[in-house]
Amino acid sequence: MGAFLSRWLSEFWTISIESGVWLVAGFVLAGLIHTLIPNAWMAKHLAGRGAWPIAKASLLGIPLPLCSCSVIPVAAGLRRSGASRGASAAFTISTPQTGEESIPLTWALFGPVFALVRPVIAVATAFTAGALIELLAPSHEREDEPNDSALTSPRRKPGDTGDTPRECRATHAGSPRSREGLVEGKACGHGCADESSGPRSLPSRLVEALRFGLVTMPKDLAPWLLVGLVLSALIGAAIPDDWIESNIGTGIVPMLMMLLVGLPLYICATSTTPVAFTLVAAGLSPGAALVLLLAGPATNMATMAWVVKDLGKRALAIYLVVIAVFAVACGLAFDALLVGTIRLAETGPLHEHAAASAVQISGAIALIAMLLLALGLRYIPPMLGAKRHAEAHA
Secondary structure (H helix, E strand, O other), rough: OOHHHHHHHHHHHHHHHHHHHHHHHHHHHHHHHHOOOOOHHHHHEEEEOOHHHHHHHHHHHOOOOOOOOOOOHHHHHHHOEEEHHHHHHHHHHHHHHHOOEEEEEEEHHHHHHHHHHHHHHHHHHHHHHHHHHHHOOOOOOOOOOOOOOOEOOOOOOOOOEEEEEEEHHHOOOOHHHHHHOOOOOOOOOOOOOOOHHOOOOHHHHHHHHHHHHHHHHHHHHHHHHHHHHHHHHHHHHHOOOOHHHHHHOOOOOHHHHHHHHHHHOOOOOOHHHHHHHHHHOOOHHHHHHHHHHHHEEEEEEEEOOOOOHHHHHHHHHHHHHHHHHHHHHHHHHHHOHHHHHHHOOOOOOOOOOOOOOOOHHHHHHHHHHHHHHHHHHHHHHHHHHHHHHHHHOO
C-alpha cells in the first residue's frame, strides 16, 4: 500500500509539473476573453436563420470559458434571445469541447498537432449537428417571437432597465458562474455590469479578468479538475505502460468503449485531458483518446435534458449521433494518418529523464494552490452558513 501511494503521489506531482504552467496561463486567458466578449454581443451575432449564425456559434464556442454544465444556461439564454435551434446546438457542442485552458494543456501533454486538431474537429462537429438540427428537427416555439432571455438579451442590461443586483441574480439563476456573488455596481459572473457609470478603466478590467480567471472559474471547475488529476495519477500508478494495447488492443473497439464512457458522464475538457494522457501512456491509441476528449465534454445528462426541452427529441438524436460519428471517425482517421505526430510529455517519476525547471515547479505549486483556494471558497462558506443556521435554531 505504501509503495502504491508513493507511485500515486509521484504521478500526481509529475502531471502537475507538466500541466501547471499551461493551466494557469489558460485560466488567465479565459479571464481576459471573459471581459472582452459580452453576452449581448453573442446574442446579436447568433440571431437569425441559415448557415452563417450556426458557423459563428461553432467558432464562438472555442474561446469562451464555459464547461459542459455552465454552457447550458448560456445556450438557453441565447436561444430565448433569438438564436436559432441550430446555432444554440452548435454553441452547446463546440464550447465545452475546447477552451483556453484545455488547448494549451493538450499541447503540453500531446504535442501541437493533437492540440490543433481538437478544436478543428469540435467546430466541424458543432456545425454539422447544428445544420442538421435546423433542417430536420421540428421547432417547439414560434421562431419569430423569441422570449426574453433568462440569462442574456441584447435589449436588456442591468444598467438600462432598472435591474437591481437581486434581479440580476435571478436572471442568472441556475448557472454555476452566478455563485461567485454579485457586488453592487460591479460585474457579475457573466459579465453583466452596471454600465450607467460609463466605461471601465483598463486596470479595473484587468482586475476583473484576473479575478474571473484565477478565482471564479477555478471555483467552478476545481472539483472536476481535481478529480481528473487524481484519476490520472491513479491510472498512471496502477496501469503499466502499454498494458491497454496488450490486453484490449487497438482499432474501433477501444474507441467505442471511450464513447460509451464519455457520452453520459459529466467530464469537462480540462479534467479529461490528463486522464486521456495517462490512458495513452498506458497503451490506449491516441485516436481512442481523441474520442473521449470529443464525446465526453460535449454530452452529459444535464445537456441532454436541455436539448430535449428546448430543441426536441429529434434534435437530441441528431445531436448524439453526429457527436458519436464524428468522434469515432476522427479517431480512426487520426490513428491512420497522424499518430506519428504525437509527442507525449515525459512520463514516470520525474524523472529519470530530466529535472523539472523552476518555471514548471512554480506552475505546479501555483496550480495546486489555486485549486485549494478554489475548493475553500466553494465549500467552506456554505458549511459555515449551515453551521450558523443550525446554531441559531438550536
